[in-house]
Every structure is written in C-alpha cells, then in structure tokens.
Amino acid sequence: MKAQLHQAEDRRLAALRSYDILDTPREAEFDDVVKVVSAICDAPISVINLIDDGRQWFKAEVGLGVRETPIDSSLCAHAILQPGLFIVPDTTLDRRFTDNPLVTGDPHLRFYAGALLQTSDGLPLGTVCVLDYKPRELDETQKAFLRLMADQVMKALELRKLVAVERAGRLKAELIVEENRILAREGDHRVMNSLQLVQSVLSLQMRSAANDDVRDNLESARNRVLAIASVHKELHLGGSLEDIEIAAFLRRICSSLQETAPASITAVNVTAADLMMRSDLASAMGLIVAELVTNSFKHAYGARSGPVDVSFNPTPGGWSLCVADQGHGLPAGFDAAKGSSVGMRVVTALVRRLDAELSIDSSAGGSRFTVTSKV
Structure with a gap:
C-alpha cells in the first residue's frame, strides 16, 4: 500500500528544501549517528531518511548500500504520517506492508522503527530509523535512544541552516559593500569632473573679464572650487569612509x-x-x-x-x-x-x-x- 501524502505536503517539501541537505555528500557526523543507532538498537540497517517528492533519500545509512529508493516502496513515507515513534514489529502482519516489494522480496524486511525528524512547527521531514530481517521489538532504552538521535540530527540540520543563512547574509553584506564602493568611486569621479569643469569655466571668464573687481571675484570663486576639489580628491584617495x-x-x-x-x-x-x-x-x-x-x-x-x-x-x-x-x-x-x-x-x-x-x-x-x- 502506497502511503498517502502529508496533509501539508507543499509546506512540508518547502521546509525540507529550506535545509539544503538533499543530495549533499556523506558527512562523518551523520554517518556516526547511523553507526551508533545500529549498534545500540542491535539492527543490521540504520538510516537517516528524508522523504522527498517521488523518492526517499538517505543522508546516511548502514546496511543498505544505496542513497535513495522510490517513494512507492517507502516504509518511512508511512512513518511521517504518524506522531511520535512509529514501530512495526512484523511487517508481514501489517496490511500497509504485506505486499511491499521490500517485504515480499529482497531484502525481506520484517521489522521497522522510526523516530520523526520534525521541524519546530510540526512538519515531518523524514526519520531516523532501524530495520531488521526478523520480527522483533525495541526495549525502552533503545526507543529513548532512537528519539534522542532524531532530536540530535534535527539540531544538526537546524545548525547547518543557521550557518547557511549567516553565510548568505555575510556574502550579501560584502556584495553590498563592494557595490557601494563602486558607486562611491563613480560618484567621486563625476564630482571631480564637475568641479574641474566649473574651474575651467571660471578661468575662461577671468581671462575675458574687463573689470578688475569681477576678475578678482571670479578668481576667488575658482580658488574656492579648487579647494573643494582638493579636499574631495584627498578624501577619495584616502579610501576610508570612517x-x-x-x-x-x-x-x-x-x-x-x-x-x-x-x-x-x-x-x-x-x-x-x-x-x-x-x-x-x-x-x-x-x-x-x-x-x-x-x-x-x-x-x-x-x-x-x-x-x-x-x-x-x-x-x-x-x-x-x-x-x-x-x-x-x-x-x-x-x-x-x-x-x-x-x-x-x-x-x-x-x-x-x-x-x-x-x-x-x-x-x-x-x-x-x-x-x-x-x-
């Protein structure tokens, strides 16, 4: 039986993609989680499983040897529709899985337990799960540990997201600073050109002035423009706005x-x-x-x-x-x-x-x- 879509599937998929984790390379911190979960739960298969559109993708796995499988045969696709810890002691006795090709055929999965990877607003992204080839149960310590590891993986995903947001913000700020530098240089260039043009016009007017007083006033104006231009030039050459x-x-x-x-x-x-x-x-x-x-x-x-x-x-x-x-x-x-x-x-x-x-x-x-x- 194929799992139904989550009631907020569009929001759930958007939340999953916001973590920018899909199709990333294997990483030691996540590989260590599935190794420890497999050992503590005494299970041959352990997976950090993320339910994407049309597939389930494994950030880390022990015992499978693949990074993704189709969603139609996914046991975790059912798990994300359940609250809390989802345990199937014997898959052949659960009508949702009796005709699942992973149950009826290779690798003949008989046991499943998954703890939700869930956002702060309750959207399930996937699970930290264990699987076995024989029917069985988890003891209370193993159940608590599986929940704990799901919480730790979710915290790691949140931290990655926060770091990515901060990095993007820093890069954006650096880009804005660089753009402002370019605009400032262009503004300085245009201001200097304008001041030089005013100086030239005043110099021409001085040479053609017939009156000494007018000539003196034009010279004073030209010198003042020169002074402003000199200060502007030196501030620009200094390269600091502070x-x-x-x-x-x-x-x-x-x-x-x-x-x-x-x-x-x-x-x-x-x-x-x-x-x-x-x-x-x-x-x-x-x-x-x-x-x-x-x-x-x-x-x-x-x-x-x-x-x-x-x-x-x-x-x-x-x-x-x-x-x-x-x-x-x-x-x-x-x-x-x-x-x-x-x-x-x-x-x-x-x-x-x-x-x-x-x-x-x-x-x-x-x-x-x-x-x-x-x-």
Missing part, C-alpha cells in the same frame, strides 16, 4: 594647492602629528586649510615673497590647527566673523561645525590663524 590619517591628508591637500600658488609663495610647509580623525571632521579641517592657504596666496605678500606654514598638533583633550604666513598682516580692525570676505565667513562656519574656536594674530610680520578644539 577615519583619515590627518598628517598625510593635510600634506596632500597643501601639495595640490601649491601647484596653483603664485610666484610670491616660496613654499607651503606642513608640520603635522600622526593622528586619525573621522572623515567628516577631516573634511571640514581640509576646507579650512584650503581657504586660509589660498587667502594667503592672494593677500599675504604682494611684491614680496615667502612661505605659508600649516601645522597640526594634538593638545590635552583636543587639537590645534594653525595656518600662518610672514606677509604684510591683516588690515586694522579685521573681524573674521563680520568681514566682507566670503572665504572668512566660510572658515568661521566650518570652525563652528567643528565645535572649535578661531583666533587671529596679525602684525607687519605676518598673520596667524589658529583653530583649537577641545573635542
């Missing part, structure tokens, strides 16, 4: 800025301590340096020449950033917060963003802008 090594970051920015320096600027010197800083803070700091350095390019020396010095050092509980020149100094009564310079208003806004303070020292011997933070 932490930036600030000394190398400032050196690269100032190196880029020096390429556009007028002849009056002999050098842009950087002295900086090695310190890691969050990329958002480093970005603000880089823009401050770019604004102050380009400001020195324009106003510090005039007909004279000299360097621009940039220094960064940790302080107790914070850090200090300084941009200084040896030029003419600032106009009397200069106020960075209230000045008409767009660049200085940008600097003061960035300083507030850093939760820092800006101090300015100026004399005929030069100007010094110092940003200090206690964070």
